[in-house]
Amino acid sequence: DGKTFNTETQDDYRRFEAECPGIYQTIASIRERLHADTALRDRIRKKYQIKNTVGYSVNALVDFEHPLDILAHLLVGAEGTLAFISETVMHTVPDYLFKSTSLLYFPDIFTACRAIVPLNDSGARAVELMDRASLYAIENMPNLPAVIRELPGNAAALLVEFQENTYIELEEKVNSFLQAVPALSLLHAPVFTSNPKEQEYFWKVRKGLFPSVGAVRVSGSTVILEDVAFPVEKLGDAILDLQGLFKKYEYNNAIIFGHARDGNIHFLITPEFNSPAEVTRYDYFMQEVVDVVVNKYDGALKAEHGTGRNMAPFVETEWGGEVYDLMKQIKYAVDPNNLLNPGVIINEDKNVHIKDIKLLPTVEHEVDKCIECGYCEHKCPSRNITTTPRRRIVIRRELKKMEIRGDKVNHKILSDQYQYDGMDTCAVDGLCATACPVDINTGELIKRLRRESHSPFANKTALLVAKNFGLMVWGARFALKAGSIMNKLFGRRTMSRITKGMKSLIPDMPLWTDQILAPPSLSVINKQINNTATEKIIYYPSCISRMLGSNVGDKKNLMEVFMSVSKKAGIEVEVPQNVFGSCCSQIFSSKGYSDANKYMANVFIDKMWEASKQGTYKIVIDVSSCAYSIKNMRYNLTDENKARFDKITILDCVDYLHDMVMPRQQAVNKRGSVMVHPVCSLQKMNTQDKFVQLANHYAEKVTVPKHAGCCGMAGDRGFGKEGSNR
Template identity: 40%
Template sequence: MIASGHTQAYRELKAALAEVIPHERLIDDPLRTLAYGTDASFYRMIPQLVVRVESEAELIRVLGECHARALPGTFRAAGTSLSGQAVTDSVLILLSRAWRGHEILDNGEAIWLQPGVIGARANQLLAPFKRKIGPDPASINSCMIGGIAANNASGMCCGTAQNSYRTLRDIRVILADGTVLDTADAASREAFRHSHGELLVGLERLSRETLANTALADKIRHKYRLKNTTGYALNSLVDFTDGIEILKHLMIGSEGTLGFISAITYDTVPDEPLKAAALAFFPDMATTCRATIALKKTSVAAVELMDRAALRSVQNKSGMPEVLKTLPEGAAALLIDVRGDDEAVLESREAEVHAALEGIKTLEPLGFTREQATYELYWKIRKGLFPAVGAVRETGTTVVIEDVAFPIERLDQGVLALTEVFHRHGYQDAILFGHALEGNLHFVFPQGFEKLGEVERYQALMGEVAQLVGVEYGGSLKAEHGTGRNMAPYVELEWGADAYALMWRIKGLFDPDNLLNPEVILSRNPTLHLENLKPLPAADPLVDKCIECGFCEPVCPSKDLTLTPRQRIVIRRELARLEALGEQASEEDKARIERLWKDYRYQGDETCAADGLCATQCPVNINTGDLIRSLRRERNVGKAGVARLVGHHFSGTTRFGRGALNVAAFGQALLGDQGMVKVSRALRKLSGERLPQWLPSMPRAASIKVLNRPIGSGDRVRDKVVYMPSCATRVFGANRDDQESRSVMELTLALLDKAGFEVIIPAMPGHLCCGMAFQSKGQFIEADHKARELNRELLAASQNGRYPVLCDTSPCTLRMQETLDARLTLMEPVAFAHDHLLPRLEITPLTEPIAIHVTCSSTRMGLTDKFVALARACATNVVVPAEISCCGFAGDKGFATPELSASALQGLAHQVEGCVAGYSNSRTCEIGLSLQGGIPYRSIFSLVDRVSQPKETASREEAVPGV
């Protein structure tokens, strides 16, 4: 732990860094140091200072100032690390969004990446070339390249042949003394040889000594026949003799203890497009392991092992095959994946598998599927195992995932021995799965540390596991999750004294003052893995199942502004822990509670869009927005009367909104955009932030009169559809300066008429609301009242569900689907246009480039692919901006907290440059998108209307279901 005497040193450090780094990126307040200091491991350490760096120059300055004060520093990318390698009680150096640079090289044969690029984004960039990066960790949608390389993370298809160590072409690193080495640059290499010749000579000496020690060299080669991330990459000393090459490969898996990876160039690997999978069931683990060994010689892409306990943990989940419930005790399964560039290759590889398993008993006939839904179901079973334990664990416990590798020829013995160890220590709930081809197994189990004796039980388990795997079987204690703090006390046990001493010599060459992530990988502390254990107290049933993995973070609109869902939960848990002290709370505790709640108001509440996207990425399906709305309900309980008044006079409220837009338009005409922004900002400040901020993209007021005229009546036989315009489209009209001057209501009615529909408008359309506007502010009673009111009117208009209901706004449709009568067929613009307008219209696609924004509600409804397909049916050049998820406008958040949308959409303008317009399916979102994107954003109905003509006849086969 950091001594209290260092407090002054941290103050001096912050003051020195403030000369080059803005104050907002130097963080030392109690709320954010705790929030930003939390990773996916079961350790908690609170940094004294968090620094968000945006350049190499800033990073070098941070390292220099830390060194001058002997203060340790730890690098953090995404923080999905499981072994405690990304936590510190000193200086935490966070990567900002500035580290997301990338470049495709050699027609996709290689890719240059900065450490802040998310792994899945790298593969998205490579997809047009049918290539991908070699590493494929399960967290690839969240983890960043810096962490993938620094941990030598691998995955399900990666094996040992395609990990970062094996696919590394070049690397750019910053060492502890601030020196930069770019191995792709001859001048940089030459300069480094001149300035750091002693380091390179030292590495080359270690290589010669290791090669001369035949027993040690053979042990190293054996250990890296397996997946192995325990300790430093000693294979670099036997694979290479040149100091630069040794250094380059030592950085892989070094977990930020030898230097900072500023960029990496990977040689990419083929991404074969055709895929097939088989789920093979075997009567016992011994048979399963024999099958695995047989498959090692085939051209399979992946073989994933799952024991009976693992399969039982998911057998009752929706969509799981019924056969899982009937498997006998002791049974196990292999998920076998094969891939190919063409049908012939795929078929030959399937045949290889059948031949390899000939004579090995299976419980069910082996058959491959290429059907996408079934293929995805099989992988859903495998990927659902870790969260399955997390979802059923006792509140207050964490989820521990141990990650070992056995020599594959002894896999069956190792599995049985390891299972026996877990059961002997009382871990009956442990499940076993893993990457069988590499002998790489994951044991997952719930673990509490609060109850008496639990720490000792865990210690006894780990000691026996380490002896069994590392010594008796010659395996690796950390196959792919990194050593971290969790396994640091056992590195010498696994490797032996000679190899361990070699690792300390490596550390001494790179970091003689031991200031780069100390106590990670190497530690003299035998109980390090039992210290600084993370508390997980009950906070709220809505979020108590959170395992703090961070998978939610990439899609959160506030991730670069304030907190992420994981961090919001971290702070809520800390508040619950402190408040549970009750009368035992000290004055310091009480002051901390008050300060945390005060800061949480903005950091956690006001800047949360509550869009629910976090639930789409969460392994245990937590919607952190539900937590925030619940807190808003508690805070706004005194405003229930106002909410009831607004809800009961809703048509007047929307009329007032249109009137305010007309007044704003007059003000804009008088003062201009800049003048209006200044006046609005001043009025907002005087009101205590109660008045909304006027935006240059503020649209005209809509006219509700368009709903008064009948659409589609007459002699022609037409299908009927109920049209429910949202309150947003009833208030906000078209953009002021846009060529598209029609409101969403006008566009919707025109398209329905063109496609041959008769439109039914529910009674009192100006008064109706789905209730989302009230729900988002925690006014649940009035939200439910408005939903019941809408439900009644839509049932009447649709004749109890006989006719479908179209809502012109996606988020409102999602809310309606979640709350209204199941008899109603509720459709939003994208799904309705794709399924029921396109077949009835003649389409002439646009040739000029357009952009689309898939709203968070569309994502949650599973409409992303349909959205893209609809746009591509209407335009030949469609831009889908990368890494833009929720726009952050969140109803009225864009007016009340405009910095949220600005942060969420940072970089949008660059990505849509050259597009003539953008299209979406939420009017308020389009306001924020227009402002930040620099192009007009309109309803997707505007695009469909622009490119379409009515067909002469509409087939009855194309009728909407329910008509």
């Protein structure tokens, strides 16, 4: 009913009783009943000896006294079916200073499970199980230890980590485990590492299991990830039973992995729900899983994930009628009209797990691999404006479903909305791909959709622009010059106002911003410096630098700074005359103009082949996003230019400054404090560390904003289109 209570405020305990007497009384009487019923109370305590998130957290009823405290703890894992949590204070687990990690290999999963108790006894903080099928799924991961590929067909692995606050404690624990090793039938002697890079890699292997299987599933199939727990000492037997069910129901690519230390494992299957027979197969399978988990092992059907709808029909099976009835009383007392997340956790429909199953239809290759995990969402610059990469994909799936159903009306409405939300506001920066476990770059999908939406006339116009690019740059320089004169004569906001006014008539009109200056001098072009130095590079000033590389006042422009820095480092630099009329082609690729993109990519390589003396000298690009585009333009080249491309070395300015300039230059006058923004291209090229090291070389204090993501400009698109630049 909209009331808010805070467990940190003493008065709210009294207020809760006064304002919500029905809820208060229901919870108080359930608690009293449990207090009097020792058998039921003990049953609840026993169930929580292993991880359990099935139904409501009824342990709150035996662990806490005041109804408000009980309700607050019932909310944990209640999936929004009881109330909305507006604020929490969390006790976090410690991150220990010293860690020792190993991958242990066993001949089979049962033997691996027998090692869990000795590992727990010796104090391992993490014991993660991986069956052979899951290890097959990550076999193509780069740098994977050969030993994993060579494991026998039934093998299994445990990722084990000891963590302590002192090195001595850590050693003691590892040694105590090593003493137990001779009895454990390991395939190879354990090797522990404290190297953070190796540890990170082991965890990457473990965390990559779920997405790897999800990504290689048959297109159109669904990913079902289950989460069950057993008493640790029975885990080996229970897993053999589950594997028997996979076989019986022919879920042949099922995998098992999970937190063996707690007896908690996940299994993943990829059923195709495209026929009633498939749905029935899944139903029978689930019924048998429930039987094994609940009746045979007294385990938990959910250990850390939510009950949801899939397990709702089985809450009563696991907890028994008496406890299930208590859960229903709680739900009814708090939400008598069943308004909050109806059907989740409490659901009388015993077939709800096979109803309204979410289908993942085959749409297109960029979309089909997506498992909708959402890892990409926090990276997306448009997430708070319109939508996210995951939702861009989900909407494509919805459109496909509408198309299959013949729902033309809604298809049209959603397609129209997708134009701005999905397409126009995507910066195509590809930051989503840096977080996606299956390497989906939603920006590439959007680029293709843009490409397909261009008319032949638009493509021809773009090609004409590409062919006359030199003229375009001069035109832009002229406009910038004229604009800055206007600002000088009539006030510095004049051009902003004029372009804003024109934008209402011409929607794609680029907006003038206060940071825009008159174009820089191009005096460095065709220049050569330090022509006796031992090291020589070719400097390619990007078209952005040629148009917008000015600095305020009479400070050197960007190209002059580049030359000056190189001179101090004693590096010979040549700036070729032939840069005019070329660019990295991002201006065309980001908008999906494929002919123009291809044309410009080939022009660039033609020119750089000549400038680099057939690949003899490295070419340095002064804008990282341009360097990234160039490094990725190979697919667009003719065969002849592909061969040339392979011989040319392209260096981004960050690589150049870090690898070639910094070692030759002492920082004489360090800056006090600087803040740096590692742009998306640096993140994609994985050179943000170099950028920060550079800054540290030349400044006393360097700050990198934690959430320094995309600048939102999407190449030059942000000048003309309102979207992620907002």
